[in-house]
Structure formats: C-alpha cells, structure tokens
Amino acid sequence: xxxxxxxxxxxxxxxxxxxxxxxxxxxxxxxxxxxxxxxxxxxxxxxxxxxxxxxxxxxxxxxxxxxxxxxxxxxxxxxxxxxxxxxxxxxxxxxxxxxxxxxxxxxxxxxxxxxxxxxxxxxxxxxxxxxxxxxxxxxxxxxxxxxxxxxxxxxxxxxxxxxxxxxxx
Amino acid sequence: xxxxxxxxxxxxxxxxxxxxxxxxxxxxxxxxxxxxxxxxxxxxxxxxxxxxxxxxxxxxxxxxxxxxxxxxxxxxxxxxxxxxxxxxxxxxxxxxxxxxxxxxxxxxxxxxxxxxxxxxxxxxxxxxxxxxxxxxxxxxxxxxxxxxxxxxxxxxxxxxxxxxxxxxx
DNA sequence: CCATCAGAGTCCACAAAAAGGACTCAGGAC
DNA sequence: GTCCTGAGTCCTTTTTGTGGACTCTGATGG
Numbered sequence: 001x002x003x004x005x006x007x008x009x010x011x012x013x014x015x016x017x018x019x020x021x022x023x024x025x026x027x028x029x030x031x032x033x034x035x036x037x038x039x040x041x042x043x044x045x046x047x048x049x050x051x052x053x054x055x056x057x058x059x060x061x062x063x064x065x066x067x068x069x070x071x072x073x074x075x076x077x078x079x080x081x082x083x084x085x086x087x088x089x090x091x092x093x094x095x096x097x098x099x100x101x102x103x104x105x106x107x108x109x110x111x112x113x114x115x116x117x118x119x120x121x122x123x124x125x126x127x128x129x130x131x132x133x134x135x136x137x138x139x140x141x142x143x144x145x146x147x148x149x150x151x152x153x154x155x156x157x158x159x160x161x162x163x164x165x166x167x168x169x
Numbered sequence: 170x171x172x173x174x175x176x177x178x179x180x181x182x183x184x185x186x187x188x189x190x191x192x193x194x195x196x197x198x199x200x201x202x203x204x205x206x207x208x209x210x211x212x213x214x215x216x217x218x219x220x221x222x223x224x225x226x227x228x229x230x231x232x233x234x235x236x237x238x239x240x241x242x243x244x245x246x247x248x249x250x251x252x253x254x255x256x257x258x259x260x261x262x263x264x265x266x267x268x269x270x271x272x273x274x275x276x277x278x279x280x281x282x283x284x285x286x287x288x289x290x291x292x293x294x295x296x297x298x299x300x301x302x303x304x305x306x307x308x309x310x311x312x313x314x315x316x317x318x319x320x321x322x323x324x325x326x327x328x329x330x331x332x333x334x335x336x337x338x
Numbered sequence: 339c340c341a342t343c344a345g346a347g348t349c350c351a352c353a354a355a356a357a358g359g360a361c362t363c364a365g366g367a368c
Numbered sequence: 369g370t371c372c373t374g375a376g377t378c379c380t381t382t383t384t385g386t387g388g389a390c391t392c393t394g395a396t397g398g
Contacts, residue, residue, distance in 0.1 A: 137298055
C-alpha cells in the first residue's frame with residue numbers, strides 16, 4: 001500500500017476494520033478448514049470430522065460458533081427411511097466466502113503449487129477459465145498498479161451514528 | 170458448489186489443495202492480523218507489537234515463519250543518524266495477498282459492518298470504486314451464478330511427476 | 339423386547355500453545 | 369560511563385487443542 005513512508009500504526013483500528021472483524025469469525029485454522037470442506041459441499045458432523053481429521057470437541061465448538069455468526073445453519077434432515085439427523089449447510093453469508101477463498105486458492109496456485117491446480121473455475125456459458133480480480137464499476141478488470149487505498153477517517157464516528165440513529169442520524 | 174447432492178468428502182485432498190496449503194502458512198489468527206498490518210504498511214517489530222497488542226514471543230515466532238515461507242523479508246534499515254535496525258517488508262508473494270484480503274474485507278463490509286467501510290479501493294486513473302470479483306479471460310466481470318467448479322482428478326499424479334521429472338515428465 | 343447400529347455429540351486426562359511481564363543485548367547519543 | 373530505543377529472549381500461568389472413551393437417540397432386525 002505504501003512503498004517507503006514508514007507506517008507506525010494501521011490507519012484503521014482493529015475494532016473498526018472489517019477485515020479484522022472477519023478474522024474474529026473465520027480467522028482460525030480449523031474454522032477455515034471447516035469452511036473449505038463446507039464450500040466443497042460437506043454438511044454433516046461426522047463427514048467434517050473424517051474429511052479433516054479434526055478432534056470432535058473442536059468441531060463441535062467451531063460449528064456452534066459458525067451457526068452463531070450466521071455463516072452456517074443447523075438444520076434437521078431426513079434420508080429415505082432414516083431417522084432425522086442434523087446437517088450444517090452454509091447460509092448466503094457463508095456461500096459468499098467463496099470469493100475470498102477462491103482468491104486465496106489462486107494465491108496458493110501461484111506460489112505454492114508447482115503449477116498444478118486441482119480446483120479451477122469456469123464459465124457455465126462459455127467454458128472460459130474464471131479468475132478473481134480487481135474490477136471497476138463497469139466490471140472491467142483493473143491492474144493492481146492502478147489501484148490506491150482510500151481511508152475514511154470518519155468511519156468510526158459514522159458507524160456509531162448508524163448504530164444509534166436517535167442522536168442525529 | 171453443490172446444492173442437494175450429499176457430499177461426504179472433499180473432492181480434493183488436504184495435501185493437494187492449494188487453499189489448505191495456503192492456510193498452513195497464513196491461516197492462523199495472529200498471522201492473519203500481522204499480514205493485515207503489513208499490508209497497511211507496518212514493518213517493524215515494535216510497531217506490529219503495539220498495533221496489534223500481540224505477545225512478543227508470538228510475534229517473534231510468526232515473523233520467523235513468514236520469513237521462512239517467503240511472504241516477508243527480514244532486512245536491515247537505517248534512519249537518519251540512527252543505528253541499523255531490522256524491518257520486515259512484504260515480498261511480492263506477500264503483497265499478492267492483498268487480493269484475497271480485499272475480497273475478505275469486502276465480505277466483512279457486506280455482512281459485518283453496518284454499511285460503514287473505513288477502507289475502500291479506487292482507481293488512480295478514473296477515481297472509480299474498485300472491487301474484487303470473478304472475471305473471465307477477457308477481464309469482464311462474471312456473476313457467481315454463471316460459474317462452476319472444475320476438479321482435476323489427476324492433479325495429484327501430475328504434481329508428483331512435476332516434482333521429479335526424471336520419471337517421465 | 340432386547341441387541342445393534344449410526345450419527346451426533348460430551349467428558350476427561352494430557353500436551354501444546356498463548357498471554358503477560360521481566361529481563362537481555364546492541365549501538366548511538368548525551 | 370549512562371541513558372535510551374528497538375528487537376528480541378526467558379519464565380510462569382492460563383487457555384486451548386488433542387485423542388480416546390463414553391453417552392444418547394431413534395430406527396432396524398431377530
């Protein structure tokens with residue numbers, strides 16, 4: 001973001017930063033791996049457990065947290081002549097994590113993969129390879145070099161006003 | 170990715186998945202926060218420490234890991250008439266994390282923010298707001314609904330061949 | 339009606355990692 | 369020589385994770 005100016009502190013406080021807030025919900029090794037499996041389609045307790053070889057206590061805690069955050073849902077399901085069981089499908093909020101996760105996958109593809117990519121995206125219509133990139137308002141890709149960050153120094157105040165609009169919002 | 174087929178296991182093993190490999194390097198709460206500060210421009214040990222209020226032992230360990238991964242660099246710097254000290258700038262590999270991190274920020278903006286965004290991106294040329302999105306090969310934005318995932322079942326084998334090309338690569 | 343099975347957990351003992359604070363070490367400046 | 373600052377290390381306490389056994393529930397089957 002900066003090239004030679006010495007930055008001593010992040011310009012956005014941890015409490016106001018939507019990135020660090022995201023990390024509070026999903027920024028934990030097991031949570032990230034659970035979400036990876038979930039985005040691949042896994043939904044059931046024992047399937048997560050076997051897929052990731054995660055301790056059952058940890059899985060139980062993480063799933064509860066993800067449900068509380070609204071990223072997953074806890075729901076009963078019933079297979080043919082089976083009794084009712086529980087599954088953990090992603091909500092819209094959870095499915096929206098596909099974009100950052102694919103951006104991260106792309107990063108891994110580039111820097112960690114020997115050039116082999118087990119998972120790629122393609123267009124249903126044209127079959128073209130799809131990637132994640134910066135785009136402008138017309139939906140045209142923009143190179144990283146042409147981008148600058150904008151910090152809104154009043155974000156904290158405006159957030160406070162939004163939360164209790166009685167006091168002047 | 171799937172809508173009603175029951176998926177029992179991830180189609181890509183943890184060892185082959187470039188997403189889970191990425192998480193091995195950066196998928197830890199403190200590591201993610203250190204990288205956030207680094208992308209904001211922070212570089213020095215005590216600055217990271219104060220910015221994040223991170224225990225010094227943890228910071229020390231994490232920075233060593235990030236240097237070993239090639240995400241950060243450990244380098245001496247010298248200010249005007251000061252003695253030489255150490256800084257931790259991001260490498261190209263580290264700076265490339267801006268894309269997944271901005272994708273994650275966008276997710277936080279949408280789901281966690283009350284609509285307030287302290288950090289946004291804009292085009293240096295046109296001033297337009299920049300966002301992160303799926304794009305096709307011509308650099309045109311594509312909606313999520315038009316995308317499908319493609320799994321390469323031979324990725325594991327091809328990766329092995331790439332790593333020791335003497336045996337037939 | 340009793341035993342069995344599978345999914346979805348909980349409980350407990352042990353190990354690893356994080357938190358917090360004091361301490362060290364190096365090299366200029368005073 | 370003494371002070372100061374940046375960049376760590378060391379040590380103790382607390383928290384979290386790990387791994388395995390155990391529980392609970394409701395269908396199935398003999």
